[in-house]
Structure formats: C-alpha cells, structure tokens
Amino acid sequence: MSIAVVEVNRKSILANIEFFREKSPDVTLMAVVKANAYGHGMEGVAQLLDDKVDYFGVARVSEAVTLRQVGIRSPIVLLEGFFPHDDINDLLDFNLQPVIHSSWQIDVLNTIPFPNEIVAWFKIDTGMHRLGFHFDEAISEFNRLASCKAIRQPINIISHFSSADELSSSQTNKQIAQFDKFINSIDSNLIGGQQSIAASGGILAWPDSHRNMVRIGIALYGVSPFNDAVADLQPAMTLKSELISVRKHKKGETVGYGQTWTSHHDTMLGVAAIGYGDGYPRSIPENTPVSINGRLVPIVGRVSMDMIVVDLGHDCHDKPGDEVILWGKELPVEQIAKHTGISAYELLTRLTSRAKIRYKD
Numbered sequence: 001m002s003i004a005v006v007e008v009n010r011k012s013i014l015a016n017i018e019f020f021r022e023k024s025p026d027v028t029l030m031a032v033v034k035a036n037a038y039g040h041g042m043e044g045v046a047q048l049l050d051d052k053v054d055y056f057g058v059a060r061v062s063e064a065v066t067l068r069q070v071g072i073r074s075p076i077v078l079l080e081g082f083f084p085h086d087d088i089n090d091l092l093d094f095n096l097q098p099v100i101h102s103s104w105q106i107d108v109l110n111t112i113p114f115p116n117e118i119v120a121w122f123k124i125d126t127g128m129h130r131l132g133f134h135f136d137e138a139i140s141e142f143n144r145l146a147s148c149k150a151i152r153q154p155i156n157i158i159s160h161f162s163s164a165d166e167l168s169s170s171q172t173n174k175q176i177a178q179f180d181k182f183i184n185s186i187d188s189n190l191i192g193g194q195q196s197i198a199a200s201g202g203i204l205a206w207p208d209s210h211r212n213m214v215r216i217g218i219a220l221y222g223v224s225p226f227n228d229a230v231a232d233l234q235p236a237m238t239l240k241s242e243l244i245s246v247r248k249h250k251k252g253e254t255v256g257y258g259q260t261w262t263s264h265h266d267t268m269l270g271v272a273a274i275g276y277g278d279g280y281p282r283s284i285p286e287n288t289p290v291s292i293n294g295r296l297v298p299i300v301g302r303v304s305m306d307m308i309v310v311d312l313g314h315d316c317h318d319k320p321g322d323e324v325i326l327w328g329k330e331l332p333v334e335q336i337a338k339h340t341g342i343s344a345y346e347l348l349t350r351l352t353s354r355a356k357i358r359y360k361d
C-alpha cells in the first residue's frame with residue numbers, strides 16, 4: 001500500500017467539464033491531458049472523458065500512443081506537432097492530428113504518399129514567440145500545407161496566448177487581433193476548420209477569445225491559471241499522506257537537516273511520510289501549511305526525501321495514522337503556490353510515480 005497518495009475525485013473533473021459546457025455551449029472542447037494529466041493520471045482522466053469531450057491534447061507522440069493503446073477513441077491533437085526524430089508513420093497508425101508550426105514539418109508531410117490522411121492544425125505566432133509561423137510567412141506556409149497531398153481539408157488554425165493570466169495586459173487583445181487578421185487574409189475556401197486560441201486563462205477571462213474550440217488544461221482539474229483560486233472550479237486532486245510519528249520536542253532544540261529551525265516553545269512534532277521523492281518540493285519554505293484533523297499546521301525544518309516535520313502544538317491530540325493533506329479542497333494548491341513561489345502548474349506536474357494515484361467518485 002502506498003502512503004503518499006494523489007487522490008483524484010472524478011466527480012470534480014466532470015463538474016468542471018459541465019461548468020465549461022454551460023459557459024460556452026456552442027464551443028468544441030479539448031481536454032489537455034499532457035504531463036500525466038497535470039499529475040492526475042493521463043489514462044484514468046482520458047478514460048473518464050473519452051465520450052465527454054471533443055478532443056484530447058498532448059505534447060508528445062508517446063503520450064498519444066499510450067492513449068490509443070488504452071482504447072481512447074476521441075481525436076488526439078499533438079500540441080507541439082511531431083518532432084525531428086519521431087516516426088511519421090505513428091500519425092497514420094494511431095490517427096493523430098499534429099500542430100504544424102515549422103517549415104521542416106511541411107517538408108516531412110510532403111513525403112507521405114497517401115491522400116487526405118492527416119488532419120492538421122496550423123499554428124500562427126500571434127505574440128507568444130515560442131512556436132508558430134511568423135505573420136509574414138504564414139500565408140505562404142499555410143498555402144503550402146494546404147497543397148500537401150496527405151493533408152485533409154479543412155486545416156484547423158491554432159495560436160497561444162502569452163499573458164492571458166494578466167487581466168490588465170493589452171497583449172491578449174493584440175493577439176486576438178493578429179489571429180483575426182490572419183484568418184481574414186487566407187483564401188476563404190480554405191477556412192472552415194476549427195479555430196482555437198484560448199487555454200484555461202483565455203476561457204475564464206477573455207470571452208472574445210473562445211472562437212470555436214477551447215483547450216482546457218489546468219482548469220479542467222479545478223485549478224486556477226491565475227494567482228488565486230477560481231470559486232466556480234472544483235479542485236480534483238488531494239495530495240495526502242499520514243503521520244508516522246508524533247513526538248515531544250523541547251524549546252531550543254532544532255529540527256532536521258542543517259538544523260534550520262529551532263523551536264521557541266515546548267511542543268509536539270508530527271512526522272508525515274511524504275517528501276521530495278514524491279514530488280513535494282524540497283524548496284518549500286518553513287511555515288508552509290498542511291492540513292491535519294481539520295486545522296492548518298506549519299512545516300518546520302527542511303523537506304526531506306521521504307518525510308516532512310510539522311509543529312502540531314503542545315496540546316495536540318493527533319496520532320500516528322492520522323491523515324495529512326498537503327493540498328486539496330481544504331487547502332488550495334494555489335495557496336501553496338503563493339507560499340512557495342512555485343506555480344500550481346509545476347506543483348501538480350512534478351509529482352512522482354511513488355505518490356500513487358487513486359480515483360474516487
């Protein structure tokens with residue numbers, strides 16, 4: 001039995017899907033399940049949602065192949081397309097839809113002799129400046145992609161925001177304008193596929209960006225893409241472990257590696273079996289809260305590989321075997337992100353396989 005557990009509430013994920021369906025009823029929905037579904041278990045989440053969303057989004061061909069191997073039937077989009085050393089046959093064998101962001105990818109597609117086999121997503125760089133065609137080359141590259149024998153019409157169009165979490169930034173509206181300018185400048189006979197620019201931040205904060213498809217990553221799991229939790233979302237994950245020791249500790253004594261914490265009072269310390277070996281970051285500072293028996297108590301000393309120590313207070317009634325919650329409904333991961341300066345995205349995705357995923361309904 002595993003002691004550090006990632007408990008995933010399926011009902012919360014379904015409720016979040018429902019929330020987005022109601023918010024944007026006419027919009028096609030992609031569930032982004034890359035990076036082990038942000039720590040929630042890619043296979044389990046995809047199986048839950050296979051008949052409830054329109055697309056899955058992943059970042060690697062290997063992730064997509066795993067989804068097909070566990071029986072996922074929905075369309076799967078490779079958000080970064082295929083890579084230079086990927087086997088192009090996987091696109092055909094597993095029915096995968098690549099994002100096309102670079103000229104070299106079109107060269108590779110041109111080597112496929114079979115007609116109309118591949119549904120593609122053309123990525124335009126509207127201001128993120130990471131992947132995607134520059135505006136001045138986009139129309140000619142789009143036409144080159146459209147004339148590829150292997151490509152099925154219509155081609156879908158995709159872009160990505162750099163600053164959708166900054167509500168007062170003008171960048172998002174600039175990017176929307178660039179996106180529209182591109183759409184309006186391509187041959188109207190070639191339009192008609194999906195158009196997508198919004199991820200979680202765009203969905204929640206920029207209604208003009210929804211177009212006909214939205215890509216929901218972190219918000220699907222009930223976690224905010226902004227600094228603060230979003231009340232309408234239900235966090236799906238509870239990261240938890242147990243107390244394995246409750247011990248007396250004298251005023252003036254230190255705790256843990258490097259003796260970084262000294263107690264100012266006689267107290268009781270709790271030792272919980274979770275550490276950076278499970279993905280709970282070593283850089284988490286002292287005083288970060290955990291929840292035990294309905295109250296918040298502070299971490300003292302450094303996070304070890306397999307354990308943390310918490311100050312339970314001198315009159316505590318906690319005992320070995322009691323549950324310790326690192327984050328969940330009662331202690332939002334956004335709050336831990338604020339405490340630590342580590343984004344909620346990273347806290348979720350850095351969990352290791354030693355913390356076992358357990359689904360509940």
Ligand SMILES: *Cc1c(COP(=O)(O)O)cnc(C)c1O
Pocket residue numbers: 032034079160198199200201215216217218219225
């Ligand atoms: C990861 C990713 C998303 C999901 O982003 P969230 O902010 O988690 O919703 C959407 N689109 C692309 C291209 C991505 O890489």
